[in-house]
Amino acid sequence: MKTTVINNATVEEFLEQGRMIAKLIDQGQPLPKSSTISFEDPEDLLKLLRSDTLALFRAIKERPDSVTTIAARLQRERDAVQRDILELERLGIVKIKRHHTGAEHVQLTAQKFKLDADII
Secondary structure, three states: OOEEEEEEOOHHHHHHHHHHHHHHHHOOOOOOOEEEEEEOOHHHHHHHOOHHHHHHHHHHHHOOEOHHHHHHHHOOOHHHHHHHHHHHHHHOOEEEEEOOOOOEEEEEOOOEEEEEOOOO
16 A cells, blocks of 8 residues: 655755665665655645645545546535646646546545644
């Protein structure tokens, strides 16, 4: 099961994690089964935890679908849901599969997301 850890970290902590992964690769060791998304500013992390964004997470987890269908299930404007989904895609939390027909299918990039944050 792939897990994504969402945390806040300093630039140095972020770089240290990168060095650790590079060292594992150099040594031919297996990589962790989890990935990490780090925010330097805890306020940026809190933007991700808005109630409408959490509802969007739950809706995609419950049933991956098109932006239009997800927006209808959440009773939100399609454009607002599209903006949120594009931001989540930019962060690596969701992926949008684009079919040859032009249809899009939104799904989470991991089965589990773990929040690990120091507020102060």
